[in-house]
Amino acid sequence: MYSLSAKQLSSLVKEGKISAVEVTRYFLKRAEAIDPSVKAFLTLFPEKALAKAHAIDEKIKQGKSVGKLAGVPVAIKDNIHIESELTTCASKFLADYKAPFSATAVRRIEEEDGILLGKTNLDEFAMGSSTETSAFFETRNPWNLSCTPGGSSGGSAAAVASRIAPLSIGSDTGGSIRQPASFCGTFGFKPTYGRISRYGLVAFGSSFDQIGPFANYAEDIALMMDVLAGHCPLDSTSIADSKEDFSASLSQGVENMTIGVPRNLLKELDPSLIDLFNNAINEYVKMGVKVVEIDIPLIKYSIPLYYILAIAEASTNLARFDGILFSKRSTKAKTLKEVYEYSKEEGFGKEVKRRILLGTYVLSAGHQDAYYKKAQKVRRLLIEDFKRIFQTCDAVVLPTVPSAAFELGAIKNPLEMYLQDIYTIFANLAGLPAISMPIGLDKNQKPFGLQISSAQMQDAKVLRLSAALEQQLKLQTCPPLFAKEFS
Amino acid sequence: MNDWEAVIGLEIHVQLNTKSKLFSSAPNQFGHEPNVNISFADTGQPGALPVINKAAIEKAVLFGLAINAHIPEECHFDRKSYFYPDSPRNFQITQFDEPIIVGGSVAVEIDGEEKVFGIHHAHLEDDAGMLKHFSQFAGVDYNRAGVALVEIVSLPCIHTAKEAALFATEIRSIMQYIDASDCNMEEGSLRIDANVSVRKKGETTLRTKTEIKNMNSFANMELAIDAEILRQIDLYQQGKTVTSGTYRFDLATGATILMRKKETADDYRYFPEPDLPPLFLDKNWIAKLKENLPELPRERKKRYIEKLGLSHYSASLLICDKPLGDIFEKGLSQAKNPVSFCNWLTVEFIGRIKNSRKSVEEFGLDILAIASLSNMVDDKIVTGKVAKQIADLMVENPGKTPEKILEENPAFAAITDCSAIETIVDDVLKKNPESVSDFLNGKEKAFNFLVGQVMKVCQGSAPADIVRDLVRKKISS
Numbered sequence: 001m002y003s004l005s006a007k008q009l010s011s012l013v014k015e016g017k018i019s020a021v022e023v024t025r026y027f028l029k030r031a032e033a034i035d036p037s038v039k040a041f042l043t044l045f046p047e048k049a050l051a052k053a054h055a056i057d058e059k060i061k062q063g064k065s066v067g068k069l070a071g072v073p074v075a076i077k078d079n080i081h082i083e084s085e086l087t088t089c090a091s092k093f094l095a096d097y098k099a100p101f102s103a104t105a106v107r108r109i110e111e112e113d114g115i116l117l118g119k120t121n122l123d124e125f126a127m128g129s130s131t132e133t134s135a136f137f138e139t140r141n142p143w144n145l146s147c148t149p150g151g152s153s154g155g156s157a158a159a160v161a162s163r164i165a166p167l168s169i170g171s172d173t174g175g176s177i178r179q180p181a182s183f184c185g186t187f188g189f190k191p192t193y194g195r196i197s198r199y200g201l202v203a204f205g206s207s208f209d210q211i212g213p214f215a216n217y218a219e220d221i222a223l224m225m226d227v228l229a230g231h232c233p234l235d236s237t238s239i240a241d242s243k244e245d246f247s248a249s250l251s252q253g254v255e256n257m258t259i260g261v262p263r264n265l266l267k268e269l270d271p272s273l274i275d276l277f278n279n280a281i282n283e284y285v286k287m288g289v290k291v292v293e294i295d296i297p298l299i300k301y302s303i304p305l306y307y308i309l310a311i312a313e314a315s316t317n318l319a320r321f322d323g324i325l326f327s328k329r330s331t332k333a334k335t336l337k338e339v340y341e342y343s344k345e346e347g348f349g350k351e352v353k354r355r356i357l358l359g360t361y362v363l364s365a366g367h368q369d370a371y372y373k374k375a376q377k378v379r380r381l382l383i384e385d386f387k388r389i390f391q392t393c394d395a396v397v398l399p400t401v402p403s404a405a406f407e408l409g410a411i412k413n414p415l416e417m418y419l420q421d422i423y424t425i426f427a428n429l430a431g432l433p434a435i436s437m438p439i440g441l442d443k444n445q446k447p448f449g450l451q452i453s454s455a456q457m458q459d460a461k462v463l464r465l466s467a468a469l470e471q472q473l474k475l476q477t478c479p480p481l482f483a484k485e486f487s
Numbered sequence: 488m489n490d491w492e493a494v495i496g497l498e499i500h501v502q503l504n505t506k507s508k509l510f511s512s513a514p515n516q517f518g519h520e521p522n523v524n525i526s527f528a529d530t531g532q533p534g535a536l537p538v539i540n541k542a543a544i545e546k547a548v549l550f551g552l553a554i555n556a557h558i559p560e561e562c563h564f565d566r567k568s569y570f571y572p573d574s575p576r577n578f579q580i581t582q583f584d585e586p587i588i589v590g591g592s593v594a595v596e597i598d599g600e601e602k603v604f605g606i607h608h609a610h611l612e613d614d615a616g617m618l619k620h621f622s623q624f625a626g627v628d629y630n631r632a633g634v635a636l637v638e639i640v641s642l643p644c645i646h647t648a649k650e651a652a653l654f655a656t657e658i659r660s661i662m663q664y665i666d667a668s669d670c671n672m673e674e675g676s677l678r679i680d681a682n683v684s685v686r687k688k689g690e691t692t693l694r695t696k697t698e699i700k701n702m703n704s705f706a707n708m709e710l711a712i713d714a715e716i717l718r719q720i721d722l723y724q725q726g727k728t729v730t731s732g733t734y735r736f737d738l739a740t741g742a743t744i745l746m747r748k749k750e751t752a753d754d755y756r757y758f759p760e761p762d763l764p765p766l767f768l769d770k771n772w773i774a775k776l777k778e779n780l781p782e783l784p785r786e787r788k789k790r791y792i793e794k795l796g797l798s799h800y801s802a803s804l805l806i807c808d809k810p811l812g813d814i815f816e817k818g819l820s821q822a823k824n825p826v827s828f829c830n831w832l833t834v835e836f837i838g839r840i841k842n843s844r845k846s847v848e849e850f851g852l853d854i855l856a857i858a859s860l861s862n863m864v865d866d867k868i869v870t871g872k873v874a875k876q877i878a879d880l881m882v883e884n885p886g887k888t889p890e891k892i893l894e895e896n897p898a899f900a901a902i903t904d905c906s907a908i909e910t911i912v913d914d915v916l917k918k919n920p921e922s923v924s925d926f927l928n929g930k931e932k933a934f935n936f937l938v939g940q941v942m943k944v945c946q947g948s949a950p951a952d953i954v955r956d957l958v959r960k961k962i963s964s
Contacts, residue, residue: 080534081534087533087534089533094533097533099534100527100532101527101532101534101535103534198536199534199535199536200534200535201534202533202534203533203534203762205761206761206762207761233538234536234538235536235538236536236537236538236539236762236763236764237761237762237763237764312758313758313761315568316566316568316576316577316578316756316758319568319570319576319577319578320531320533320575320576320577321533322570322577324572324575324627325530325531325575325627326532326533336572340570360756363568363756363757363758364754364756365752365754365756368756368758372758
């Protein structure tokens with residue numbers, strides 16, 4: 001059952017060939033068997049999941065219609081709210097914080113009869129690229145347990161890759177969905193900014209953050225987009241409904257499309273991976289896709305732009321965690337100043353503190369012109385650059401990451417860690433849809449991902465291109481350790 | 488002393504009377520139990536997002552139109568960062584460099600002369616919660632957090648405390664006239680900070696300014712600004728300098744008291760609020776609002792003076808207090824003589840109920856009854872003197888009409904029958920022969936005494952002019 005797509009599973013459930021309870025029990029069992037070694041989950045909801053599955057089965061029995069995700073377990077990154085459950089953001093500061101409401105994305109999953117399986121691990125407040133900054137524990141890569149699953153949505157990627165859950169959602173501020181998808185050999189999609197409501201996502205960089213799905217099949221990414229995308233009145237940056245049918249658009253073919261490859265950026269890529277990348281491009285050529293070389297000079301500023309703009313926003317978004325209202329107050333604090341100082345000192349991890357300090361610095365008087373304002377200008381130029389490129393190209397194709405998954409603990413220098421996002425940040429800077437999809441394994445049997453991105457609102461085009469390549473490559477994408485039944 | 492001038496700029500915070508808050512659907516209500524009128528966004532819950540309240544935008548634009556300001560087609564919101572427990576997100580959502588209202592001015596009348604004061608800009612922002620201190624701890628009430636504020640920043644073009652008070656009063660009137668706020672200083676829906684500096688007349692640059700906060704009435708504001716001006720002049724005259732700081736006014740001592748020094752400029756780290764896209768205002772929508780702008784205080788004042796013939800003083804009195812002006816408007820539908828009706832309302836009745844600290848309506852007085860009393864005097868149904876007695880009874884028995892009072896007291900009716908008055912005059916002259924002869928010997932006082940005697944017998948219900956005529960005629964004949 002683990003090798004079925006979410007779409008296949010929900011069809012079987014709808015047709016009554018298998019019950020939602022059976023599906024849920026099956027994946028809960030996999031969680032029990034696999035998660036102690038992968039450690040993808042911070043919380044599991046076995047009772048609630050089974051209760052929801054029972055309710056779905058009951059509906060089917062009564063002949064009532066059920067939703068698009070009928071009976072399919074979905075894992076949720078632990079910075080997205082499920083009402084009355086913990087949202088820890090993998091931070092000690094929020095270890096006891098129960099969400100007072102559900103995120104719009106979560107509500108939509110529930111409305112389509114998806115089953116909330118649990119909350120997944122992440123880098124603290126989604127700040128990191130390895131899930132190592134989680135205040136609770138490290139998550140491991142299902143392909144190689146000594147490696148990182150990537151981050152920050154490492155738990156959601158690992159849960160789907162190890163087939164504990166057929167679907168999960170994460171959040172992507174600079175690559176936090178796509179990089180772990182590449183490391184774990186799954187599909188991970190960051191939609192156009194504003195496509196999926198951010199209501200109920202604990203903000204990191206508000207103008208960068210976007211919720212998106214993980215799955216093992218392109219059709220499941222499309223299925224999730226059919227469920228998640230749409231205007232939300234509670235998020236002012238949410239864009240108007242486009243009435244796109246993502247699933248239906250997958251089969252429309254890619255012949256005569258044009259993809260742009262910024263070849264000069266590939267010098268950052270681990271040379272042993274270049275063949276995998278070129279092979280994927282060749283497959284497109286075989287399908288009748290035109291490949292052109294493009295140049296996006298401003299991409300080289302991605303990392304500095306990101307580490308100015310996103311953390312500037314983050315420094316204010318995280319200001320509310322001060323020990324007063326909903327974050328853990330230091331027991332040592334006696335005065336107001338001590339409440340702020342000790343609570344933050346005890347509550348935030350090192351990376352989060354670093355980013356808050358940097359963000360505060362780039363916004364402060366005397367530095368704002370040199371950093372924040374200049375970066376905003378370059379961001380606008382980059383957006384214009386992409387507009388120009390998408391006048392002639394349907395998509396831009398790049399590796400998702402410069403390397404395959406690294407060993408846990410291998411990257412100690414934060415600046416080196418920041419380079420993980422070198423190929424992914426542009427999509428957040430320009431609000432573009434971008435997917436990472438598996439295109440093969442490196443010589444160490446670690447997965448590697450291709451990133452396809454397109455103009456704003458061209459989410460369906462991105463999915464079409466990934467589905468076409470998926471069909472062409474016909475890869476076995478389940479990590480060998482977990483490509484089996486657990487009883 | 489006379490060679491000094493003060494330079495004053497005001498920052499006026501007005502709470503808009505929208506049903507819900509600026510960025511959430513929580514009710515905007517005053518005086519409830521703590522933390523009942525709150526939503527996830529108001530308390531800055533992680534994951535909650537602001538959604539702009541269109542009604543607040545509309546009220547702000549109305550104000551901009553009322554002061555003839557420029558309303559840019561595009562404006563945006565910014566985050567202003569500072570840590571304080573009443574600010575749940577630790578940043579305020581405000582407008583820093585592209586506010587909704589740019590420029591504009593208000594005209595006020597000072598000692599019979601019109602003066603125009605410029606406004607730098609006005610912007611929208613959300614209010615903070617309120618700290619409450621208890622014996623062992625402090626609590627935060629977030630009911631006010633997120634309420635829409637318009638902050639109006641004047642140019643530093645005000646030179647006296649009186650001008651400042653009149654300027655602020657005019658702003659309040661405008662806000663009330665466009666139904667944007669009740670502007671109640673005691674409840675905090677109108678809050679004023681004054682920036683004050685002084686300089687030698689003729690100087691063109693500004694000297695160090697101080698800020699005065701927490702002035703809870705216009706009267707106190709005037710006192711506070713005057714005290715601060717004197718304090719600063721005094722310092723300079725002693726050869727000292729003024730240091731920048733925030734002051735409050737102590738009513739008991741009549742002095743401004745330093746709350747905190749400002750050694751460095753605060754760094755609020757403003758940057759555009761990423762959760763709210765820029766706000767685009769449709770020109771046609773603005774034009775439509777402009778067309779439907781209600782009568783503004785200066786327009787109403789002009790009408791009162793030019794069309795109704797009210798004095799400047801009376802007209803000002805009525806426009807400064809919007810609810811009073813509104814009931815005056817209501818009474819106008821009945822009153823035959825606006826000038827005397829205004830007098831009955833603003834002098835006689837307001838004077839009688841002043842100590843209750845209630846408005847005419849709160850007191851239970853019917854404005855139409857007041858209009859009708861004014862008409863009764865005009866129609867000589869009662870004399871002015873008796874009408875005052877009727878007014879006393881109306882205040883003693885709110886709800887009782889002057890007609891009813893007259894019916895219960897037939898003696899109040901004016902004696903319009905001359906023969907009845909003649910009899911009384913004859914009687915008085917007969918009883919006071921000395922006064923009659925004194926008058927005939929040229930003592931005018933004696934005449935007044937005789938008229939008074941007649942009025943006394945009539946208990947005020949004889950029209951004084953008729954009595955005077957009769958007395959003069961009878962003595963002369």
